[in-house]
Amino acid sequence: MLIIMCGLPATGKTTLAKALARQTGAVHLRVDTIEQAVVRSGLGQHPVGPVGYVVGYALAEEHLRQGLTVIAESVSPLALTRDAWREVAVRVGVPAAEVEIVCSDPAEHKRRASQRTVDIPGLPLPTWTDITDRGYEPWHRDRHVIDTAGRDITDCLTDIRHAIGLPPQGPPRA
Numbered sequence: 068m069l070i071i072m073c074g075l076p077a078t079g080k081t082t083l084a085k086a087l088a089r090q091t092g093a094v095h096l097r098v099d100t101i102e103q104a105v106v107r108s109g110l111g112q113h114p115v116g117p118v119g120y121v122v123g124y125a126l127a128e129e130h131l132r133q134g135l136t137v138i139a140e141s142v143s144p145l146a147l148t149r150d151a152w153r154e155v156a157v158r159v160g161v162p163a164a165e166v167e168i169v170c171s172d173p174a175e176h177k178r179r180a181s182q183r184t185v186d187i188p189g190l191p192l193p194t195w196t197d198i199t200d201r202g203y204e205p206w207h208r209d210r211h212v213i214d215t216a217g218r219d220i221t222d223c224l225t226d227i228r229h230a231i232g233l234p235p236q237g238p239p240r241a
Contacts, residue, residue, distance in 0.1 A: 068136045068137075068156075068161055068162050068163070068164060068231070069127060069131060069136075069137050069139060069152065069153075069155060069156040069159075069161055069162070069163045069164070070087070070093065070136065070137065070138045070139065070163075070164050070166060070231060071139050071143070071149065071152040071153070071163060071164065071165045071166065072084050072138055072139065072140045072141075072166045072168060073140075073141060073142065073143035073149060073165070073166070073167050073168070074142065074167050074168035074169055075142060075144075075169070075170075075176075075198055075201065075203060076142060076180065076192070076193050076197075076198050076201075077170070077176055077179040077180035077183060077193075077198060078168045078169055078170040078176065078179075078215055079168055079170065079179075079215040079220075079223065080140050080168045081097065081099075081140060081186070082220060083168060083213070083215075083220065083223055083224060083227065084097070084138045084140040086220055086224055087138055087224060087227060087228075088138050090224065090228075090236055091136060091233065092136070093135070093136035093137060093138045094130045094135050094136070094137045094138065095138045095140065096123050096126055096127055096130075096137055096138065096139045096140065097140045097141070098119040098120060098123050098139075098140065098141035098142075099119075099141075099187055099190055100187055101118075101119040101122045101123055101126075102115045102118070102119035102190075103187045103188075103189055103190045105118055105119065105122075106189065107189065113191055119141075120141065120143075120148055120151065123139060123141065124151055124152065124154075124155050127139050127152070127155050128155045128158060128159055131155065131156070131159040131161050132159055139152055139155075142201075142203075144201060144202055144203040144204060145202075145204050146204050146206075146207065149165065149206070152165075153165070164211065164230070164231035164232070165208075165209075165210035165211065166210065166211045166212075166213060166227055166230065166231065167206065167210050167211070167212045167213070168213050168215060169212060169213070169214050169215070169216075170214070170215050170216045171214050171216045172216035172217060175216050175217065176198075176216070177195045180192075180193070180194070180195045180198055181195060211227070211230035211231065213226050213227055213230070224236065
């Protein structure tokens with residue numbers, strides 16, 4: 068399965084994608100990591116353009132062909148990028164689940180954006196103005212929307228698992 072996790076910066080995508088990957092053993096592909104690796108290599112500088120997504124699509128396809136579940140995490144602000152993730156799943160013949168992560172409370176979203184710390188060395192984090200001014204095309208098909216405003220990670224993960232057809236997470240093993 069390809070789990071496509073999209074949404075604006077500071078909505079909780081990375082936190083949820085990492086936690087879901089830990090729970091399921093899925094491969095977590097993060098476009099931010101790919102883009103920052105391109106910058107560190109000296110082959111580009113921010114913004115790097117489509118290269119992070121193109122590399123992400125190729126890695127996702129390779130992992131899916133190995134029978135692995137992949138969580139593809141990115142902003143994917145364009146219908147074109149969302150379509151390209153789905154096309155990867157179609158080429159491989161696996162189901163795709165699209166999950167849009169949102170934070171419907173602007174004050175909470177702004178607080179998250181201003182209090183984030185960099186977890187990828189050298190990655191420039193967008194400001195609140197960058198986030199609010201960013202182009203983000205509306206969705207034109209069904210997807211699972213998870214609103215993280217005022218909610219904890221466990222509840223959001225439960226909703227994601229239910230939405231994409233994964234069994235509930237059992238209690239931790241002793």
